[in-house]
Amino acid sequence: MRGRLLLAVPLLLLAIFAGVALWRLSSPPETVIRSRLEGRKLPGFSLPAALPARPTVTSANFGDGQPRLLNIFASWCVPCIAEAPVLLELKQRGVRIEAIAVRDRPEDVSAFLERNGDPFLGIGSDLDSRVQMTLGSSGVPESFVVDGRGIIRYQHVGPIMPQDMATIIAELEKAE
Amino acid sequence: MTRLMAALLLALAAPAFADSNLPPSEWADRQLPDAEQEAQATALMHEIRCLVCQGQSVADSDAELAGDMRALIRQRIAAGEKPEAIRAWLVERYGDWVSFDPPVTPLTWPLWAAPVVILLAGGAIAARKFRGRK
Numbered sequence: 058m059r060g061r062l063l064l065a066v067p068l069l070l071l072a073i074f075a076g077v078a079l080w081r082l083s084s085p086p087e088t089v090i091r092s093r094l095e096g097r098k099l100p101g102f103s104l105p106a107a108l109p110a111r112p113t114v115t116s117a118n119f120g121d122g123q124p125r126l127l128n129i130f131a132s133w134c135v136p137c138i139a140e141a142p143v144l145l146e147l148k149q150r151g152v153r154i155e156a157i158a159v160r161d162r163p164e165d166v167s168a169f170l171e172r173n174g175d176p177f178l179g180i181g182s183d184l185d186s187r188v189q190m191t192l193g194s195s196g197v198p199e200s201f202v203v204d205g206r207g208i209i210r211y212q213h214v215g216p217i218m219p220q221d222m223a224t225i226i227a228e229l230e231k232a233e
Numbered sequence: 234m235t236r237l238m239a240a241l242l243l244a245l246a247a248p249a250f251a252d253s254n255l256p257p258s259e260w261a262d263r264q265l266p267d268a269e270q271e272a273q274a275t276a277l278m279h280e281i282r283c284l285v286c287q288g289q290s291v292a293d294s295d296a297e298l299a300g301d302m303r304a305l306i307r308q309r310i311a312a313g314e315k316p317e318a319i320r321a322w323l324v325e326r327y328g329d330w331v332s333f334d335p336p337v338t339p340l341t342w343p344l345w346a347a348p349v350v351i352l353l354a355g356g357a358i359a360a361r362k363f364r365g366r367k
Contacts, residue, residue: 094326
């Protein structure tokens with residue numbers, strides 16, 4: 058009897074292996090890479106202005122007692138167009154939005170803002186994605202809620218769509 | 234109706250990995266003049282995971298961000314930084330995930346221990362078999 062049972066062990070192992078493989082293949086792991094800097098101080102950075110006539114954004118803009126949204130975007134990024142009206146709406150509600158344009162040229166940034174609206178206070182130009190990496194961001198668009206003490210409170214990966222607005226506003230209120 | 238269609242199309246659309254209009258960073262695909270530094274940088278590039286093409290290392294990936302990561306690694310090595318310090322800087326931001334050489338933690342130790350355990354178990358079974366035959 059015991060020998061019979063022992064014979065079934067390899068088959069059982071195979072069944073377990075097949076089961077695990079099927080389970081993992083049918084639900085691939087999360088591919089969104091979140092920044093590990095949530096809850097940590099905004100890293101120091103400074104950037105040249107993306108547009109000559111506009112102020113830039115540096116880490117010194119944050120931590121003045123006012124929560125801010127730091128939006129990472131690019132003129133060549135398609136989801137950023139979808140996000141633009143929501144950012145305008147947030148601005149109308151009094152949200153201070155700073156921006157970083159990744160790998161962008163001034164003429165492209167100004168054309169993008171002309172077409173899609175301009176909700177930004179300052180816009181920095183991150184030509185080699187260096188500041189994007191400093192923030193632990195892995196794509197465009199992404200947004201960070203930074204509280205009045207300069208601590209990153211929340212990261213939103215991907216475009217902020219109308220259904221995300223409540224979360225963003227709640228995080229900004231928590232960050233007062 | 235149009236809105237619904239647009240939303241549906243958006244939901245079905247595959248993410249487009251759009252590229253910028255800027256050329257690759259200077260050091261993305263250019264070797265460092267110092268051969269030893271270049272060897273250090275290349276070794277690290279093969280162990281850092283691309284954030285865009287997630288199965289690839291930044292050495293293998295054609296994504297722009299991977300190029301910028303190669304440039305970051307080369308410039309920091311050229312500035313005298315140790316490869317492990319650069320790896321730590323990236324892990325601090327993106328988690329252990331970004332490194333193909335995961336550290337030993339309570340979660341990952343079976344990964345390192347399994348080969349040894351399996352080898353010992355196999356050895357023990359084989360030893361018993363051989364002894365039984367005598």
